[in-house]
Amino acid sequence: xxxxxxxxxxxxxxxxxxxxxxxxxxxxxxxxxxxxxxxxxxxxxxxxxxxxxxxxxxxxxxxxxxxxxxxxxxxxxxxxxxxxxxxxxxxxxxxxxxxxxxxxxx
Numbered sequence: 001x002x003x004x005x006x007x008x009x010x011x012x013x014x015x016x017x018x019x020x021x022x023x024x025x026x027x028x029x030x031x032x033x034x035x036x037x038x039x040x041x042x043x044x045x046x047x048x049x050x051x052x053x054x055x056x057x058x059x060x061x062x063x064x065x066x067x068x069x070x071x072x073x074x075x076x077x078x079x080x081x082x083x084x085x086x087x088x089x090x091x092x093x094x095x096x097x098x099x100x101x102x103x104x105x106x
Contacts, residue, residue, distance in 0.1 A: 002033070004030075005087055
C-alpha cells in the first residue's frame with residue numbers, strides 16, 4: 001500500500017486581546033493505506049509584531065489549511081521533508097523489520 005502523510009493542527013495558543021496566534025501544535029500522521037502506523041508531533045511559535053500586518057486573519061476566520069501553511073513555512077522545506085521522510089522510514093521498518101527481539105529457547 002502507499003504511504004501517505006497527513007498534516008493536522010492539534011491546537012493553537014493565542015493572545016486573547018486580538019486573537020494573534022502565538023503557537024501552533026501540529027501532528028503528522030504516517031498512514032499505510034488507511035492505517036496509521038506512526039506519527040510525529042511538534043510546535044511552532046510565532047513572534048507577535050508590534051503592529052498587526054495588513055494580511056492578519058482574525059482568529060475566528062482561521063482555517064486549518066492557513067495555519068498548516070504557516071507551520072510548514074516556519075519549519076522550512078528541509079524540515080518538512082525530513083519529518084515526512086522519517087515517518088516513511090519508520091513505516092517501512094514496521095512493515096519490513098530488520099531486527100527482532102527474543103531468544104531461541106523457552
